[in-house]
Amino acid sequence: MSIDAHGIRKVFGAFTALDGVDLHVPQGKLVAVLGPSGSGKTTLLRIIAGLEFPDPGSGRILFHGDDVTDIPAGRRRVGFVFQHYALFRHMSVLDNVAFGLRVRRRRNRPSRATILERAHRLLELVQLDGLAGRFPSQLSGGQRQRVALARALAVEPKVLLLDEPFGALDARVRKELRRWLRRFHDDIQLTTIFVTHDQEEALEIADEVVIMNQGRVEQVGTPQQVYDKPASPFVYQFLGNVNVLRAPALAGAVRRDGPAAGAVSDGRIFVRPHDIELTSHDAGGPGLSAIVRHIHAAGPHARLLLEQVQTREPVEVEISRSELSELGLRENDLVRMRLRQSHSFEEDYAI
Amino acid sequence: MESLPATTLHARPVRAAPALATRDPLWARWLLTAIALVFLAFFLVLPLVAVFAQAFEKGVPYFLSAIREPDALAAIRLTLLTVAIVVPANVLFGVAAAWAIGKFRFPGKSLLTTLIDLPFAVSPVIAGLVYVLVFGAQGWLGPWLMDHNVRIIFAVPGIVLATAFVTFPFVARELIPLMQAQGTDEEYSAVTLGANGWQTFWRVTLPNIRWGLFYGVILCNARAMGEFGAVSVVSGHIRGETNTMPLHVEILYNEYNIVGAFAVASLLALLALASLVLKSVVEWRQAVLR
Numbered sequence: 001m002s003i004d005a006h007g008i009r010k011v012f013g014a015f016t017a018l019d020g021v022d023l024h025v026p027q028g029k030l031v032a033v034l035g036p037s038g039s040g041k042t043t044l045l046r047i048i049a050g051l052e053f054p055d056p057g058s059g060r061i062l063f064h065g066d067d068v069t070d071i072p073a074g075r076r077r078v079g080f081v082f083q084h085y086a087l088f089r090h091m092s093v094l095d096n097v098a099f100g101l102r103v104r105r106r107r108n109r110p111s112r113a114t115i116l117e118r119a120h121r122l123l124e125l126v127q128l129d130g131l132a133g134r135f136p137s138q139l140s141g142g143q144r145q146r147v148a149l150a151r152a153l154a155v156e157p158k159v160l161l162l163d164e165p166f167g168a169l170d171a172r173v174r175k176e177l178r179r180w181l182r183r184f185h186d187d188i189q190l191t192t193i194f195v196t197h198d199q200e201e202a203l204e205i206a207d208e209v210v211i212m213n214q215g216r217v218e219q220v221g222t223p224q225q226v227y228d229k230p231a232s233p234f235v236y237q238f239l240g241n242v243n244v245l246r247a248p249a250l251a252g253a254v255r256r257d258g259p260a261a262g263a264v265s266d267g268r269i270f271v272r273p274h275d276i277e278l279t280s281h282d283a284g285g286p287g288l289s290a291i292v293r294h295i296h297a298a299g300p301h302a303r304l305l306l307e308q309v310q311t312r313e314p315v316e317v318e319i320s321r322s323e324l325s326e327l328g329l330r331e332n333d334l335v336r337m338r339l340r341q342s343h344s345f346e347e348d349y350a351i
Numbered sequence: 352m353e354s355l356p357a358t359t360l361h362a363r364p365v366r367a368a369p370a371l372a373t374r375d376p377l378w379a380r381w382l383l384t385a386i387a388l389v390f391l392a393f394f395l396v397l398p399l400v401a402v403f404a405q406a407f408e409k410g411v412p413y414f415l416s417a418i419r420e421p422d423a424l425a426a427i428r429l430t431l432l433t434v435a436i437v438v439p440a441n442v443l444f445g446v447a448a449a450w451a452i453g454k455f456r457f458p459g460k461s462l463l464t465t466l467i468d469l470p471f472a473v474s475p476v477i478a479g480l481v482y483v484l485v486f487g488a489q490g491w492l493g494p495w496l497m498d499h500n501v502r503i504i505f506a507v508p509g510i511v512l513a514t515a516f517v518t519f520p521f522v523a524r525e526l527i528p529l530m531q532a533q534g535t536d537e538e539y540s541a542v543t544l545g546a547n548g549w550q551t552f553w554r555v556t557l558p559n560i561r562w563g564l565f566y567g568v569i570l571c572n573a574r575a576m577g578e579f580g581a582v583s584v585v586s587g588h589i590r591g592e593t594n595t596m597p598l599h600v601e602i603l604y605n606e607y608n609i610v611g612a613f614a615v616a617s618l619l620a621l622l623a624l625a626s627l628v629l630k631s632v633v634e635w636r637q638a639v640l641r
Binding site (some may be wrong): 099 | 516536539540541542544545546547550554555558559605
């Protein structure tokens, strides 16, 4: 089922959480809503779920083209997974999963045996069938999250909404679980939106990324599109490291075939650390002179902190370790740098 | 200490220091324990023993007849009636108030929280007087009530009202912090899973607060049975009609019917002890569950 949001506004007192948000999630996709805290992403998710309502007259939520704006959460058939799991602490894992079926009206309620069978099957699906009798307090964070997912799936939702699903887990479990979620989504093909502030997570598993900032959508696109062609300085800076350089100093440093050649407009150029090429200073040719201030070589890549000679701006550069040893650089050496790929924006946004 | 291996000797100053700091001399520990025990014996155990000793001073038959006396029975009945009305009413109010305060944001929330504490801050006698001023013959509503033949002061409704006022905060106070700590995520979960408001309350909210609620009920019950000040002002002390157990004890005592007074008092003490035992059981259960 596809999900659409049109012109959603939500104001809490003096704080505008959502300022006219439009969103389209195609059937069966896994979409990440990515943004810093306070960007309105969780509010948007809760409005889609029906836990909050948009400001009167502001916008509409459509599921598969049907207006559900005024339908309460319980009848929208959404599966919602909360950041802190929100499992019923006084119920066993099995009872948690069965809850959604047991509260149905008698004529829609499956038989006891069917409910138990379905709950067990869901626990198998999330690989927790052995823990059916445990209580939430006896489970690890990752296990709780999967119980929450099984519980949400029990009511056969048409869309799945996940609020920072891995936010409360430690780094290793988080990585495992998000890959598991991707495979799981490929198996069940349920339209899914998940909210996160972790760009790595969003870029790794989502079909499409929606980047939000201050209650507005900044950009929508595939992970590669938003990473390679950021629509605004905010997106550029939010997705990964970036150097912001003053443009006039760069004449000659931008390669002729580069996408930003001749397109310098607002006086600033955005360039990612791995898009800077370093050559030996003695070799001459185009480029800017810079002094190596610090070399950090522990890790898969070498990170260099340079200082541009003309403007004294700091520049972060990432090169492979073999390149580093070829150049034979040491601290306080002079080096020549060229921008393989850089970006500039027409307007000067306030970031 | 000499037998310690050399390697641990190096660590000794570090390890021994905290142990020494927390280890008081033997005499100090004995003294403190003794003071506590003597205090407990004099102020808590002795009076309790005295109550039962006095009650049974003239033997069991006399004790039984003192309790079976019609006025005493009427007092017991009135106390139980009051408890039967006040405790459920305050449970209802307490759960509703704690639910509102713990789970929602609304204007006037802090005012409501403060108002709930009012009965703790006000002397029970004042509470009783307030009801006399409002409902009494000379009070604001008195004449109107007289015209419609409704008796509140010096009658059972007044006693129930005064008791309800005094025991007002017990359940709510117990539940508010609990419900605030638990937040609203579980309720929202239940809602997205299709539960209606009623199902959410009975299956999710209530089970989560049941032990806190039970604890509040016990405290409320104990206080409702024992309330003297507020009830004394509104009751009018009509024997066999508007005397609760504590009031009846006082009357008997003032009439030098010491054994009678203590017989009824021992019943109250017994109920209080039962409440305490129940409360300990609840606390123990909560500790086990955690």
